[in-house]
Amino acid sequence: MDINQTVYKLCTQNKDLRDFLISKGFNNLSSDTMFNTMAKMIKLKDALKLKNIDAEIFQEEYKSFSSKVIENENFENKDSKYTIEGAVPCPIRVPLMESLKDFSSGKDIDIDFDLRSANLGMDFVFDKFKNKKKLPDLITTAGFELILDDKIYEEVKKSYTDCNIPINDDFIKRGVDLKDPEGIFHILGIVPA
Structure with a gap:
């Protein structure tokens, strides 16, 4: 990777950068x-300097990150028992994909997943609702997209239900009730910002 090129150019050449x-x-x-x-x-080299990130270490970490994403992303197993699709925040995306792969390896559970960065949006999932295609077993979202479109929200309410997994006790102790009262949505992870 030529760190003397602009961040934009490098990101367009490397989709996960x-x-x-x-x-x-x-x-x-x-x-x-x-x-x-x-x-x-x-330029990437200048951006790295601004954050005091060593360019050589950055490139090594990126190679590792990139190979994990390619290895885990967009399985095309037509016989998968479970399908998961949607958008997730960047800090959660790779660890979640690694966890799904680890969970399914060595078990009789096949998981086909397509988890994309939240900044790319949910259009690829919404197209399935609009074109009446087979919906995934689990949909992830990093925001409120699933409830903003009335038709999609009605389909979500009809087709999905919360898995009723307990939410982190730390939130409950602080009086933050993150449980969906309608029992449709469940929080998988939170990125504090």
């Missing part, structure tokens, strides 16, 4: 507006 940069603290890249302006003006 933007996610990796966001996971390394470049949170402003999650905004398409910032990405399409700022990333075109700064």
Whole structure:
């Protein structure tokens, strides 16, 4: 990777680099507006200097990150028993994919998943609702997209139910009730911001 090129150019050449940069603290890249302006003006080497990140270590960590994403992403197993699709925040995406792969390996459970970075949106899942295609067994989202479209929300209410897994006790002790009163949605992870 030529770190003398702009962040924008490198991210367009390496589809998971933007996610990796966001996971390394470049949170402003999650905004398409910032990405399409700022990333075109700064070289990767300069961006790394701003965060005091060693370029050589960064490249090694990125190689490891990139190989894990490619290895885990978008399985095309037509005989999968369970399917999971949706968007997840960058810091959760790779650990969740690794956990799914670890959970299913060595067991009689096949999991086919397509988990994309939250900044890419949910259109690929919404198309299944709109085109009446087979829906995934579990849908993840990093926001409120599933409840903003009335037709999709009604289909979600009809087709899905919360798995009734207890939520982190620390939240409950602080009086934060994160349980969906309608029993449709469940929180898998939280990114404190």
